[in-house]
Amino acid sequence: MADNQSADLAELREHARALATGLAGPLKRVRVRSGDLVVEVEWQPAGGGPAAGAAPAPGPAAVAAGEVADEGAGEGLLVTSPMVGTFYRSPEPGAAPFVDVGDTVKPGQAVAIVEAMKLLNPIVCEHHGVVAAILVDNGKPVEFGQPLLRVVPESPDERV
Amino acid sequence: MADNQSADLAELREHARALATGLAGPLKRVRVRSGDLVVEVEWQPAGGGPAAGAAPAPGPAAVAAGEVADEGAGEGLLVTSPMVGTFYRSPEPGAAPFVDVGDTVKPGQAVAIVEAMKLLNPIVCEHHGVVAAILVDNGKPVEFGQPLLRVVPESPDERV
Amino acid sequence: MFSKVLIANRGEIAVRVARTCREMGISSVGVYSTPDRDQRLLRHFDEAIHIGPAPARNSYMSIPAVIEAALQAGAEAIHPGYGFLSEDPDFAEICAEAGLVFIGPRPATLTELGDKSTARRLMRDAGLPLLPGSIEPVATLAQARLLAAEVGYPIIVKAVAGGGGKGMEIVAGPHDLAPAYRRATAAARAVFGDDRIYLERYLDGARHVEVQVLFDAQGNGIHLGTRDCSVQRRHQKLIEEGPAPALAPETLAAMEGEAVRAAGAIGYTGAGTFEFLVDEDERFYFMEINARIQVEHPVTEAITGVDLVREQLLVAAGYPLALTQEQVATNGAAVECRVNGEDPERDFVPTAGTLDTFLPPGGSFTRIDTHAMAGYAVSPHYDSLIAKVITWAPSRDQALNRMDRALAEFQVGGRGVRTTIPFLRRVIADPEFRKAAHNTALVERIQAAAKESGT
């Protein structure tokens, strides 16, 4: 059985690798146990502590831009790019940015622009909350699904 | 997650299939559960009842001769062919067979012959016991590892 | 030569183009939609950009997404593969405006050839034989009636903006014309957003034979022999082979020569295919031009040794053709089988699912072009092509034996997934096909026989 067990382990590893490749969102851990053929997958928590309300990173996080996706990890919700294009923080060169870290945002508010084919596409926030991080530098290229901002949700009542 | 789970299941199925292919001995069941990612492999028991002393079929059971390997399932130990050749039950044509079902055998006793390249190779029993079945017809070809006889072990004391 | 090329496609053709880029020392940029995000696939590209969600119109057919990705990556050219944006004149023009080389014919050529009516007129003017029928679109049912009577039934009604067999209607006699005219017009409007139709004589029992041509930007052109694609199911090719079998060498030479002459006449550039119908008396008639690399191009590669994608890249970069017609010799015979995720027993309905098993064939003169592998999920969002198997041998008969061997050892499957492999093997075993005495009616006959025998 020794040969077969080694084969089993190898199979499980391949399985784990395939899982890691195929799953969306930043994975925290893929565990493989040989004894009882167990595969466990754990995602990156959105927050550091045991915050029950923390949402996991959304599916279409950018895999090819790993260094940016990593920065997206943290408390809050991610605002992702709906298209390939160039990220701008302000409506025009020299103007003040739409938002800064610490700003409060509300649903429907423009928080950035992604330019594609010379069209300026406003990026609109869908939540009430506070901007916790701006994840892309002004003027940098972004791809579809790439996290742009992290917003920590806040109920609108709290803001009144 | 539905897609991923289906992929997981597919992986597990492949795993089960690979197990089934790679494992020696006649398998009884390979079970795959999708919910908790469980793979169970169950071998054919050597005996029908809960006989504690029953040994599983040995590794090199003949897979290509499936119909014969199936007949090897049953209580007792298998005497397998140590070579490719032709199986003979008696030392020469017309002579009485070495053993018949119900005969008592002892270690070192010749129970059959496998002829290869015109050499007659005696097949020797390694156990005390009673011949429960003769699994190959006289004069038929056998391959390496193919079960020839099934012997139910008996302690020599009992026979005294 | 380009130092970086973006590949605006997915699946096997994206992998295939990336391979040639690597072999030429060109960096390749892959693009992918969300369900195509798989590192094992993306390993074929030097970099890869996520351009959109699953629906092709928002990813592989999104001109802004593709152009932006190319500009971001610093690509100098875009290879469009086949399908998607490959024959879109607007896309070709926008590439040019963005300073990107579109690897294909000039936009004006794509416009002309995309309009079947214009294409027919151009080819008639270039002297290609056409089936009797209309050059200008047929404006009214009454006009259609007159023309059909003149041409003689059966006729076929086609969309001017069409191609690839979509929305075609065969009309056996005058009684059927009115409903067919209405159906074809409605289908053309629905599928292509352009309800213009034209009609021509319908050829029953014809072979589909095409000529591969290759032109540089300097106007030099050659052909690379013929392919027979008569094994079709509702105008969808299942098996292609080359050179076209069972035709007189003079017939093949005439088609090849005419195709090169006509392509030259319209100032064609890049790789292209001239499709012809060939009747039982070996008369041939122009059908359409495919202004892109085709699914079946490996057949031509196998018999000529020429890497067609390499040639596309070279001529797009402005190099004059290095090959002369005299240097292109076809050798032996090649066959391509399309292994689709379709159920031949349920009229080739596409099947999606994860491939538990994927053991491709190997061995001598056995080429596999695929993006699939064990654990790969066949997506319902895209076409059903899982893999192409191409075999070559000194003779057609040996190439078919090799194909059957390759298909027999190809293990591909998963829950819910069916493939065309059993049907392909049935075609290869068919005596009429073996004798190359078949025509485009072959698949229907085999399907009918299979249904009758209940297998």
Place this chain on the structure above:
Amino acid sequence: MFSKVLIANRGEIAVRVARTCREMGISSVGVYSTPDRDQRLLRHFDEAIHIGPAPARNSYMSIPAVIEAALQAGAEAIHPGYGFLSEDPDFAEICAEAGLVFIGPRPATLTELGDKSTARRLMRDAGLPLLPGSIEPVATLAQARLLAAEVGYPIIVKAVAGGGGKGMEIVAGPHDLAPAYRRATAAARAVFGDDRIYLERYLDGARHVEVQVLFDAQGNGIHLGTRDCSVQRRHQKLIEEGPAPALAPETLAAMEGEAVRAAGAIGYTGAGTFEFLVDEDERFYFMEINARIQVEHPVTEAITGVDLVREQLLVAAGYPLALTQEQVATNGAAVECRVNGEDPERDFVPTAGTLDTFLPPGGSFTRIDTHAMAGYAVSPHYDSLIAKVITWAPSRDQALNRMDRALAEFQVGGRGVRTTIPFLRRVIADPEFRKAAHNTALVERIQAAAKESGT
């Protein structure tokens, strides 16, 4: 033609032979040892017989097991592949006695060629150029001393019963002769059970070039061009290519002609290889004859289009050669890389283990011959060859680019498993190799450079 053939081998060559059997409509009988029992592998055979346990001497090299299996299955012929029983004259003779056709040369030829001393004498008599040295075995150290002085140092001492580079000793000068003589004699006795040795002039900086020949039982013979196998590690080939590069056409033609003439002179039948050493001045010297299909035969298949196993089967069945020398043309260039389960960083020590990942390359003119797949356990019982990758292109440079692309996309690995892929890519990138200015010293130089740079 045979209706059933037993394949007395394992691994990629067993699969390769089975493929041609299928393509020719011949039933194949596979044989397997206990660790090779895998239904995914056995699918290549029409039937399969379990012939013994893991050790080759009790399974693949057991003459009784193989003969009995062939008789049981009703096979008419045995294809021995390479290695194992493929050049064993006793086995060939026992096949004949059992009424089975041995697919290979006649037993007498195997006996003659297995004795290197006899082979050298036969080839000298046939007029092939030999390196200066002994024809008869060297009986004593004193005799060796005299001969070495006459021949001139450096010399190489080889086993008469040897082959494949085992137990060879290179001697730089008179001082080293005595210990080398003793080591070679001891090694010959230990490895081959025959302590006879002979010596010849050692050629430094030579290329290893071989000629593929094919003879029918009627005495008709042809060659199928040359292969260069200079990329070797201790006489184990790593990369082979054809035609042999950077040699004058006259040199190649002379070797080809001489090989055919010499093979005809000794009544050779079947496929065989004449190995030569070629010095810097393009003088060539006979080394040995390999009386079997070789690992690197796909190189020849790629440049000639000829299926060598098919030809072996045809001539073994008594058919006269259908190919004439004029019909065999070589076209383009082909390269083969051996992907072995070995660790190049630990001096190519074999590594065994299960392949977690196995994604073979694909695409145009990229041939994969393998028995491996994901989940396959590389056994320590057998040789370390996991897969052969063969690429073809119109030019050597393109074929090498294609090979590098193919190796780059080949994903194969598992716990404890290392492969030669990184080393192969290093060779392909080597400027000297690229220019085909290399010789058999190339691998050692690259290994040394790698060690020095710590990579």
